[in-house]
Amino acid sequence: MPMAEEGDIEAKESTIKRLKKLRSSANLYQMSSNELELKANLYYHISNPIKRWKTDRSPPFMLILQVAKTICIVVQVILFMNSSVNRQSFELADAKNLFECLLLNQCSATIGDVYQAYSIQDVKNIITSSTAQYSNLLNSTVYGFDCARTSDGALQPIEVTLTQYAMLNLTAIPYMLDTTYKTVTFQLDPTYDVIEQLTNYSEDPLYARFVQLDITYYFSTIQIMDSALVQCYTVKTTIQMQTQGGGIVSYSLRLEYFCTNCNPNSTRIIDNQNSINVVKVTLSGMIIVLCTASLLMVIMHVRASFILAKAMGAFYKNQLSIDLSWKERLPIFSRGHIFNVLGDLVTITGTIIKINLDYDPCLLTSVANDQISSTRILLGISILLEAAVILRFISYFKQFNAVHRALSIALPKLGKYIFCALILFLAFMMCGWLVLSPFHYKFANFGASFQALYTMMHGDDLFLTYQGIGYSDDPEAYIFSQFFFTIFLMLFIYAMLNLMISLIMESYEESQDEEIALKNEVRRFVYSGPLTPGGVALKDFTAVKKYVEPDVVRRSTIIEDEHEVELTI
Secondary structure, three states: OOHHHHHHHHHHHHHHHHHHHHHHHOOOOOHHHOHHHHHHHHHHHHOOHHHHHHHHOOOOHHHHHHHHHHHHHHHHHHHHHOOHHHHHHHHHHHHHHHHHHHHHOOOOOOOOOOEEEOOHHHHHHHHHHHHHHHHOHHHOOOOOEEEOEOOOOOEOOEEEEEEEEEEEEOOOOOOEEEEEEEEEEEEEOOOOOHHHHHHHHOOOOOOOOEEEEEEEEEEEEEEEEEOOEEEEEEEEEEEEEEEEEOOEEEEEEEEEEEEEOOOOOHHHHHHHHHHHHHHHHHHHHHHHHHHHHHHHHHHHHHHHHHHHHHHHHHHHHHHOOOOOOHHHHHHHOOOHHHHHHHHHHHHHHHHHHHHHHHOOOOOOOHHHHHHHHHHHHHHHHHHHHHHHHHHHHHOOOHHHOHHHHHHHHHHHHHHHHHHHHHHHHHHHHHHHHHHHOOOOHHHOOHHHHHHHHHHHHOOOOHHHHHOOOOOOOOHHHHHHHHHHHHHHHHHHHHHHHHHHHHHHHHHHHHHOOOOHHHOOHHHHHHOEOOOOOOOOOHHHHOOOOOEEOHHHHHOOOOOOOOOOOOEEO
């Protein structure tokens, strides 16, 4: 073996032994009096796991833990998306589409739509047709839906809740008004004329006094997902009609599921399903353990950061007579821990809810559906946060750190930019809502106004938005809208978006600077020369090659640029 290589190996081994000795002998509460120990501990603390491994062969536990945790979370998400509980939630959405088509004659509608009726006859037609479909549902659907029936096989009555004003007579002068609500609940026989039955409970159920009408039908169905999961449900389907103002009645459909026992072998089926879920629950338990371990490691790292930050502040004050602010010591703390902690907490919460769903034999109840939605949201956020953490670990390799370094520099700038831009955007949004809401459906409310302007900012539906108001609707509003949209587009597309792109490009160019890592006080101190009479530079004691002139840290020289550092490699 060449002598030069032997010398390098010996120097590396010597560095490893020296750093280990320094860190093992150092008292973290008394490092403020020992320059070399403080530098060695800070160097190890701010180094990434790869560098620590190269420096003193410390196993990268956090990196290994993060990789294992991410793999388990990805597997859990894939299993959840292909699970029976998730597939049954899609059955619920499909069933709502079915009932909107059959009961409301809205076959091309999207789920959750609110529809409008413009006359009393329209409302009567909806009630009559939905009741007729209810009575004939078994012969109308391909899948296993039927009307709920009583013990003697008769159709279950329709439940109706009618809300009216106590008195509203517009024919008398002066008008006779009593706007207190009067609510009655009753049942209708689906085999007879429901409109006639309505008039038996109120003389004018659909006229001036009308406020809201809820018509509830009960259906029964069976869900067969696979041989191990068969469930029976009663479906409570409510058509809700209410006055919207301007003579318009809005109506929508709402579904609730209630689990019933219709299978004599349901116990065996549930047992089979539980045996299948053992693997899922075991995986979920592993994820909770890994996330808990990750949280504990973060807590330990944050504790060490506080101790080192205090020691560094005490060293500067006692040895250099400099008051070092906490802002200058912030680089000791890792910003990546924020994503770690949030990701672990979100993952643990979502996993616990998912475990409960895995053992829930009645998966389409309203409570279970809320839990399914919560689980989807939590696991989705968890994936995003884990991706951010993984991106941070990948950035430890120089070949893959461009995105992370650029975003780390750009995010503070973008945060300030977005804050200022948001104020201007909110002003346009409020103005559009205030002026255009009576004439343009895209500005009907606060949320719609936000969506309209945000999509316009990205060039979506510009022509339709411009044409949303006609000159005949209101000449002043029409002229205002043309100037309003034009000024908004010029300001946000040509100015604001390009400014944001320039900030990102500037941050990327700045991230390519090799000396950027030394543009904070912590790293300047770690790589500095001797600062005290008995001090030693890390470069002289180990194989660390970076070096910063002591006067830069002592602040005894005037530096024209606060980012300028005298660096020797």
